[in-house]
Amino acid sequence: MWPAHHPNGRIKYQRPMCGIAGTFQIDASCPPPADRIGAALQCIAHRGPDDEGIHRNGRAVLGHRRLSIIDTSSNGHQPFVDNGGRYTIAFNGEVFNFRSLRADLEAQGHTFRSHSDTEVILRLYAVKGPSFLHDLNGFFALAIHDAQEDTLFLARDRFGVKPLLWSEVNGQLLFASELRALIALGAPRDQDLVSARQYLAYYYIPAPHTVFQGAHKLLPGHCLHVDRQGVRVERWYDVVAASKQVPKSTDPGRTLFQLMDDAVRLRLIADVPVGAFLSGGVDSSIVSALAARHHKHLHTFSIGYADDPFFDESRYAEEVARHIKSDHHTFKLTREELAADxxxxLAATDEPFADSSALPSYMLCERTRKHVTVAVSGDGADEVFGGYTKHQAELRWREPGTAERAVRLLAPLWRALPRSRNGKWPNRFRQYDRFxxxxxxxxxxxxxxxxxFTTHEEAQALMARPADPGELSRREQAFSEAFxxxxxxxxxxxxxxxxTLPNDMLHKVDLTSMAHALEVRTPFLDKRVVEFAFSLPAEAKLVRGSGKHLxxxxxxxxxxxxxxSRGKKGFEVPLLDLLRGPMAGFVDETCSKDLVHSAGMDWNAVQAQVQQLRSPLPGTSQATVHALLVYLSWWKNHAQ
Structure with a gap:
């Protein structure tokens, strides 16, 4: 965050959207690699099109791309070097409490040459070392080089709002905000078959792995130390331990209201237009209502589907907007517009990711960016407070009643009925069958x-070669840790x-917003809100029949x-009609025999999915075909 000086003398603070990349030579005996930092930064220019900075010192090269929101002067230039020249930082993100942190440092006698949060962060590192991360309330990915010790320190925020990837190749550590930049730095491009199989099951690749062997995602709440001895990854944040330090509340509702109100207030502080995503669901409505208390003439944004009323929920968003008196914008999307975007x-996607709601999110972000530079959203509430349909199912599995026992007894019936997401009753049958x-x-x-979204057997059937079952089993065990x-x-x-949160939801937000240089802030992921939520017993947050009850x-x-009173409704997309209609030619072109074979997929299995898509009983094939289109397009653009 950097200052802009206005005619009235008041200092304003800029919030940047950025991307970072860099290298560190671990083994000096290895031949120096080609200088590829410029190419890597060009790959993430969309994250920060206004400025580029490169810093070389010792074994380290740090690069930064910046988007200027107000101040385009050198005040905001990164990488940022401290006064003594020992520490240099490349920083992507925001720290919402940096003013109070700066005031604490000034009270100790520290002085600053700028008004940036970046300088405060770097000073905290100089004073406290890696433990300074616990002082930060915000989201970030950062790299700090210590010239005196010639070491590199990388860190990612608590919940994974901002991405950070790394790879160790030929005695060199590479890091970047996106996979395409990591590849430009020299990371290997060897297909990871286990990742491919997990992708075809989950529609994302679970961290810390990526689609390529040897390229890694730094996990949320983790940091990475690099020196002459090599690379060491460690966890710096643990929400379970942090939640145990939260004082007990005698009035959880009142405490939550105060925490959320302040979290929203902090995220509305900006010197650029700020708005709110408003779908009409519980989460975005809460954030928008709180934002309207602090922001006069709040602009809210939602989408609808002009050709598909079953998926269109814009009327609920418009009702909320009237209630909170926001200036509301509804973008009605046609199938032709969906097909065009x-x-x-797909071109903006640098790793296979098939959550179909990324498409309307991408379009919403592009249209929203024409009105505001920053938007607050309701992301994180479902995961933290129990808002998914599966959470209600879990409550019923744990304490089944008559209805639950009846659903189990009728299992053969649900298997015989048509099951899909394409209508009310087929979707209900699908849920009963899974239950x-x-x-x-x-x-x-x-x-x-x-x-x-599919079973591992179905996912494996789509692949021409089997994934290593032992490695797959090892990776799947990560799902059990939380329990x-x-x-x-x-x-x-x-x-x-x-x-789910970092691998799917937050990945989607970063992908679709940064493609259009829109900054999205997530009040539900304020560390105080999340830690308070996990300090409560589960029954205080959700009850049977009422998800997110608190x-x-x-x-x-x-x-x-x-x-x-509304039930949970996802960000649904009319995929079936889209892929059968205006995208039919693209389906045939992308699912070509040569490309399918090149990407390691089974031609007959892929064709079977396309044929089912076009049959009278498509089931859930549209989701599988979409996942295949994403993977095949990505392979064509990045792996061939």
């Missing part, structure tokens, strides 16, 4: 099954925070009754 999204099948499955395995660390439903929520009772008075 489908390929643009019956997983009723006797252990909770950690059940979570894993619910996270998947060992927290009991009951809090274990299920923790599993979502550790997997949110509904706490914030209900701010919103129309219809919002709090």
């Amino acid at each position: 489908y390929t643009r999204l 019956a099948r997983l009723a006797n499955t252990p909770e950690d395995r059940r979570f894993q099954e619910l996270a998947a 060992r660390r927290m009991a009951g439903m809090n274990g299920a929520l923790l599993a979502d925070v550790q997997s 949110l509904r009772t706490t914030f209900g008075p701010l919103l129309p009754p219809v919002v709090m």
Whole structure:
């Protein structure tokens, strides 16, 4: 965050959207690599098109791309070097409490040459070392070089809002904000078959792995130390331990209201236009209602589907907007517009990622960016407070009643009925079938099954070569950690925070917003809110029949009754009609025999999915075909 000086003399602070990349030579005996930092930064120019900085010192090269929001002067230039020249930082993100941190340092006698949060962060590192991360309330990915010790320190925020990838190649450490930049630095491009199989099951590649062998995602709440001895990764943040330090509240609703109100207030501080995403669901409605309390003439944004009323929920967003008196914008998307932007999204995707809601999110971000530079969103609430349908199912599995036992007894019926996401009753049958099948499955395995869109057997059938079953089993065990660390439903929520949130939801937000240089802030992921939520027993947050019950009772008075009484509805996309209609030619072109074989997929299995898509009983084939289109397009653009 950097200052802009206005005619009235008041200092304003800029918040940047950025990308970082760099290298560190671990083994000096290895031949020096080609200087590829310029090419890497060009790969992430969309994250920061206004400025580029490169710093070389000792074994380290640090690069930075910057988007100027107000001040385009040298005040905001990165990498940022401290006064003594010992420490240099490349920083991507925001620290919302940096003013109070700066005031504490000034009280100790420290002085600063700028008004940037970057300088405060670097000074904290100089004073405290890596433990300074615990002082930060915000989201970030950062790299700090210590010229005196000639070491490199990388860190990622608590919950994975900002990405950071790394690879060790030929005695050199490479890092970048995106995979394409890491590849430009020289990371290997060897297909990881286990990652491919997990992708075809989950529609994302679970961290710390990527689609390529030897390229890694730094996990949320982790840091990385690099010196002459090599690379050491360690966890610096643990939400379970942090939640145990939260004082008990005698009035959880009141405490939550105060924490969320302040979290939203902090994220509205900006010297550029600020708005809010408003879908009409519980989470975005709460954030928008709180934002309207602090921001006059708040602009809110939602999408609808002009050709597909079944998926269109814009009327609920418009009702909330009227209630909170925001200036609301609804963008009605046609199938032709969805088709046109489908390929643009694929071009922006540098690792296979098939959450279909990325398409409307991509389009919403592009349209929102024409009005504001910053938007607050409701992301994180479902994972932290228990808002998914699977959370309600889990409660019913744990304490089944008559209805639950009946669903289990009728398992053969659900298997015989048409099941898909394409209508109310087919979707209901799909849910009943899954409920019956997983009723006797252990909770950690059940979570894993619910996270998947296809079974591993179905995923493997799409691949021409088998993935290593031992390595696959080892990676799948990561889903079980949360259940060992927290009991009951809090274990299920923790599993979502550790997997679904960073691998799917936050990845989607970063991908689709940074493609359009829009900054998205997530008040529900304020560390105080998350730690308070996990300090509560699960039954205080969700109850049978009422997901996110604590949110509904706490914030209900701010919103129309219809919002709090609605069930969970995802960011659905009319994929079936899209792929059968305006995208039909693209499906045939992309699923060509040569490309399918080149990408390591099974031609007959892929064709079977395309044929089912076009049959009278498509089932859930549209989601599988979409996942294949994403992977094949990515392979064509990045791996061939």
